[in-house]
Amino acid sequence: MKEIIDKISSYNLFNYLFPGIIFVILLREVTEYDLVQNNNFLGAFLYYFIGLVISRFGSLVIGEILQSKKLKFIKFADYKDFVFASDKDQKIELFSEINNMYRTLISLFCLLLLSKLYQAISNWLNISQNVSYILLIIVLIVLFVFSYRKQTGFVVKRVASRTEKK
Template identity: 35%
Template sequence: MGDIAAKLSSYNIFTNLIPGAVFAFIMKRLDIYDFGSLSAVVDVIMYYFLGVVVSRVGSVILQPVLNGIGFVKHDDYSKFIVAESKDPKIAVFLESSNLYRSICSVLLTTLAAYGVKLAAGYFAWSLRSIELGTVIFLLVLFLLSYRKQTMFIENRVQHHNQQP
């Protein structure tokens, strides 16, 4: 367990592990869903996975919506790469920004889960159908995340190939 914790970067702790633990806590506290506790190791893995999910909701759903309505703005990615290499503080600010986005995503995802719980009671959805819907949602979410990450890699490759 100590080896796993040592290999987690501060980015992974702040963007995935903490938001995942907060999400699990809020879900249990609001009596939406209890992820249970099998052991400390399983809990950490579950919190990390939940954090990855809420982080991806923030990146793939929340961020584009906020960009679309003009709430946040992002400059050209190649400008970001150049600026980041010149100013190491940008990485720190980016980590904080991603933490805030993840917290917003925790709250958005909690509201969505509460909505599903209410709808399940109203429409008499079975637990099995909710679980299947969740798996389908996660598949689509991670497919979109994979595409987004691949585009970031491609943009960095193109940026570095344009350099003299």
Template identity: 40%
Template sequence: MSKLLSKISSYNILNNLVPGFMYYYFMDIFFHIKLISDDTVLKFFFFYFIGICISRIGSLIIEPILKIIHFTIPFNHTNYINASMKDSKIEVLYEINNSYRTIIALFVFILISYIYNYGFTNISFSYPFDIILFGFILFMFSYRKQSNYIHNRVSIALQDEKTIS
């Protein structure tokens, strides 16, 4: 197991393994639902798979919705690539941004589970719902702030390129 963990990048751990574990944890704490047995290896693969699903929900559903409602500004991929060649920190910032997006998707996924378990009519500001809502709002604004920061870094990197030439 330690050999397997050593081969996984920190990006994969943050964007796949941690969200999968957190979903499992919240399901157990909030809803008292055990999703899988106590087999460590099986849990690892389960957490990783659930985390990949959550990450994809963030990428394929959450991000486009945030762009459509103008909560975030879409990235120009060509500008991002050109700027990241000049400023290597942009890639790291973008990975952090992707982590925030995945955590947003995690809270959406937990919220859907909450509604599934308690129904729309039973939504109240209670312990689990408060935590889900707070986490969702916190990471929504963190994602927006990080996106704006990346846009600024990209603009500065591309501006420096224009002033040099």
């Protein structure tokens, strides 16, 4: 267990585990859903996974909305410029990590609202637990398919930025 804890980076801690734990605690307070685990070992993996889902939702939905052409709330640097500048200034990686943590926290609160809304709708429509599980699995499949596509795009851009001559 100590080896696992030693390998957890600050990024994993603040963008996956921390939001997962906070989400589960707040979810129990604002809805009838209780995902708190009695087994700390299994709980750590569940909370990490929940945090990963929150982070991916933030990247795919919240990030895209905030940088949309209509909203223009944020603007990202060109990826090649980001890679080049990160090589020159190590603090950029830290700032990016903090930036992602804020986006993940925004995502956490949005998903809490959506959970509360889903609870109300499922109670009103009398949606069974089995149907809810099926819907959750479908949503997770879609989320991770798009996450995979986005991550593959980053890999391709990273390779291109390293093989192109500046």
